[in-house]
Amino acid sequence: MSAPVNITVGSHLWVEDPEVAWIDGEVFRIDGQEIHVKTTNGKKVVTDVSKVFLRDIEAPTVGVNDMTKLTYVHEPGVMQNLATRYEHNEIYTYAGNILIAINPFQNLPHLFDTRTMERYKGAAFGELSPHVFAVADVAYRSMINEGKSNSILVSGEGGAGKTETTKKLMEYLAHLDGRSGTEGRTVEQVLKSNPVLEAFGNAKTVQNKNSSRFGKFVKIQFDKSGRISGAAIQTYLLERSRVCQISYPDRNYHCFYLLCAAPSEDIAEYKLGSPESFHYLNQSNCYELDGVNDAHEYLATRRAMDIVGISKQEQEAIFRIVAAILHLGNIEFAKGKEIDTSVIKDESRFHLNMAAELLMCNTPGLEDALIKRVKRVKKGNVEEVITKTLDPAAAVFSRDGLAKTIYSRLFDWLVDKINNSIGQDPNSKSVIGLLDIYGFESFECNSFEQFCINFANEKLQQHFNQQVFKMEQEEYTKEEINWSYIEFVDNQDVLDLIEKRGGIISHLDDACKFPKSTHKTFAQELYTSFTNHKRFSKPKVSDTDHTDFIISHCVGKVTYQADQFLNKNKDYVVAEHQELLTASKFPFIASLFPPLPEESSKSSKFYSIGAGFKLQLQSLMETLKETEPHYIRCVKPNNSLKPAIFENFNVINQLRCGSVVDAIRISSAGYATGRTFYEFLERFDFLDPEVLKGNYDDKVACRMILDKMGLKGYQIGKTKVFLKASQMAELDARRMKVLGNAARTIQRQIRSHIARKDFITLRKAIVHMQSLLRGELARKLYENLRREAAAVKIEKNFRRYIVTKSYIALQMSAVTLQTGFRAMAARKEFRFRKQVKAVMIIQAHWRCYRECSYHTRHQIKAIIVSQFGWRRRVARKELGKAARETGAFNEEKDKLEKKVEELTLGLQFEKRSRIDLEEAKSQEISQLQNALQAMQLQVEEAKNQEISKLQNALHAMQLQVEEANAKVIRE
Ligand SMILES: Nc1ncnc2c1ncn2[C@@H]1O[C@H](COP(=O)(O)OP(=O)(O)OP(=O)(O)O)[C@@H](O)[C@H]1O
Secondary structure, eight states: OOOOSOOOTTOEEEEEETTTEEEEEEEEEEETTEEEEEETTSOEEEEEGGGOEEOOTTSOTTOOSBGGGOSSOSHHHHHHHHHHHHHTTOOEEEETTEEEEEOOSSOOHHHHSHHHHHHHTTOOTTTSOOOHHHHHHHHHHHHHHHOOOEEEEEEESTTSSHHHHHHHHHHHHHHHHOOOTTTTOHHHHHHHHHHHHHHHHEEOOSSOTTEEOSEEEEEEEEOTTSOEEEEEEEEEOOOGGGGTOOOTTOOOBHHHHHHHTSOHHHHHHHTOOOGGGOHHHHTSSOOOOTTOOHHHHHHHHHHHHHHHTOOHHHHHHHHHHHHHHHHHHTOOEEEOSSTTOEEEOGGGHHHHHHHHHHHTSOHHHHHHHHHEEEEEEEETTEEEEEEEEOOHHHHHHHHHHHHHHHHHHHHHHHHHHHHHHHOOOTTOOEEEEEEEOOOOOOOSSBOHHHHHHHHHHHHHHHHHHIIIIIHHHHHHHHHTOOOOOOOOOOOHHHHHHHHSTTSHHHHHHHHHHSTTOOHHHHHHHHHHHTTTOTTEEOOOOSOTTOOEEEEEETTEEEEEEGGGHHHHHBOOOOHHHHHHHHTOSSHHHHHHSOOOOHHHHHSOOOOBHHHHHHHHHHHHHHHHHTSEEEEEEEEOOSOSSTTGGGOSHHHHHHHHHTTHHHHHHHHHHSOSEEEEHHHHHHHHGGGSHHHHHSOOOHHHHHHHHHHHTTOOSOEEOSSEEEEOHHHHHHHHHHHHHHHHHHHHHHHHHHHHHHHHHHHHHHHHHHHHHHHHHHHHHHHHHHHHHHHHHHHHHHHHHHHHHHHHHHHHHHHHHHHHHHHHHHHHHHHHHHHHHHHHHHHHHHHHHHHHHHHHHHHHHHHHHHHHHHHHHHHHHHHHHHHHHHHTBHHHHHHHHHHHHHHHHHHHHHHHHHHHHHHHHHHHHHHHHHHHHHHHHHHHHHHHHHHHHHHHHHHHHHHHHHHHHHHHHHHHHHO
């Protein structure tokens, strides 16, 4: 970092401060090289001009998105910018190619919700505020457009937020995939498997209560159409020592505590107790995590296992092993009767039995595997077997070795199982790799784990350097463009020190192979071999027994304690352990320890963890080299008390570890893109139609395009065009515009063509469908009409039948009635006639009688009259004669008169009786007429009643017929 030269009195500067790293102040005096500054905390500082940095007092109050835009790129400026942004909850900032992600230590849901993902989908890089989604989107688009695999390297110190960031990246890629349901579940499966991996691979550390104790590289595979088609998780270097050794405030792997908090039936089955009762857990007095309920987590882990496809039996087996490891840890050893021998303490027998029961191997077998070693010594042609009992310390070592071996095999099994459940796509050509690997570690006590972690980080740093600095700058030189070189720390020498033949790892392997080696001889070897190595040193301590050594890593010096290096580097399964576990009656355990070939099963074969890790890293680097890298550097603020969070050296160290400041410089000074003329023309030739028409040399054509676009400050090398990120962005924007227009025109044409084609097909289909439908409708209509006509006909016939039937019935009844009436009338007539005849006869007789009597009377009368006359004449004659005889005559006359009078009276009486007879006759006739009339009325009434009954019946019948018709029509 070079100091500014244009400093005057009144300039605002950053000066170093022993407490807060950098503090700002104002220059009040300049004495040659000495600068006098009044700092904002009221101090007056005198410092050298080379140790101060100009402060941009006009810097935006909310900071800048991309630190290449900072007026002054230097450490305090970068720190200030990050701190300002962090205060505004802006946790992401670009530093050239790198995304700096500061751990917010709080949930910021608005930053990661689906709407935010949608916004970043396809958005041009830099268009929106910096975000982890933008990095994932760029990687995805680059993979799709360039057909090249991409990788996102997430680094940072423990607890900086690497794992969380990786999860967000996966969530975004799953969102881009946009599928739900059973398809496209790959990334979700990876995400869902996290709780399982975390339960077995994460633990509480000083820095992070959920620290991943293994490195992870998740390869997300894509098919030709850019859809996720598979994924694979590769894990690195699980911290095995943690299983047996922890110190406050760390915890062991979460799974042990989860099992101790399991439901009572599980606890009873595995004969477990509280974590305090187990040696592997009670070495640290920390058992619980703030805000975490282990009982709930146990169930959540079980659920996650279900999702990942780990069967219930497998889950039982897994937790059985975890319980067995806890019991193993409680086996203690006492000195045996013979010197340098050991026996299992009586009070540990319970745990020995439990461990044997859970591992399903016989107890004496386990006891022997823990404390006895069998050696085969060849004497001539005879092989002699010597059994040696281990001393207590070696037995403890053997016990811990067994626990670690079982645990690491279990972890590897889990990773394999998860990979099988996710599924890989063998045909996938494009991959996005997400690397979540531990950052540089430098503690008070650094052992083999820190050595490996820091080795991995040196490797990644080299990869980063090669990508960002070395290759780029080498290319500028090769292309002979105007370029001022930026110094960067090349770490090849550190890597040589560690991994090269004759380096620390090979010394370590040699020491491991040589039975008499100790950590002291190993350290001594290192001291002598690397006395003059500028990256290696020996601490200046008076203690001659110490075995520490210092490596000057690219981020600073780290002192390692070599005393556990040999033990920790050895990965082998003791032959006795292997034999015991292979013979386990528990198939799951036996499958974790498949039988070894005959010769290797007899002795324990050593496998170097360091060398294995080196190979793993080499393969990882090979993979990364084939990908387009993107970097995310996670930073962990010291505390959450804003704004003082950055006023500490730790954060500065993290930025230095990531070479953040240098990366910003190179990004702002360098050229983000260098493309060959061919590539450039292939991408941008259509920006200048003249280039397309003419037959220009590639270099000239490139220049023509760049000039036409009005770009300044680009460089044209021997074979490549070099552009700054902003220029590339400008060209890309224009390209996108032209392509967009062209695409729109093509789309318009194609859409109209497709639409027309679709329309014609649709119309044809519709017409066809219509004709089919119409035919169907007509057929239906015809059928309906036919049915209707049939119904009408049936109805008609039915009605006719009903009506005819009722008519016939009516007619019959009418005829019957008529017959009845007629018969009655006839009888009546007959009776009447008979009566009339009788009456007439009576009348005739009566008249006859009357006439006769009249005649008789008149005859009598006439006779009488004529008699009277005669007699009168006779009388007269006699009267005359009497007159002559007078008296006699008068008397006679009186007598006669009396007789006349009597006759008159008789006549009157006769008349009166005749009248009476007449009256009686007329009365009888009127009575007969009345009776006839009444009879006629009765007949009429009966007839009417019968007719109305018939009519009602007819009406009801008609209703029935109509109803039947309606039913037929409805059907
Ligand atoms: N983006 C984020 N939003 C909210 N909290 C976060 C975020 N990133 C990290 N954290 C918090 O920081 C803690 C540590 O994060 P994480 O486990 O990702 O760190 P790490 O870098 O992977 O650590 P280690 O190397 O120890 O595994 C998380 O448990 C979480 O509480």
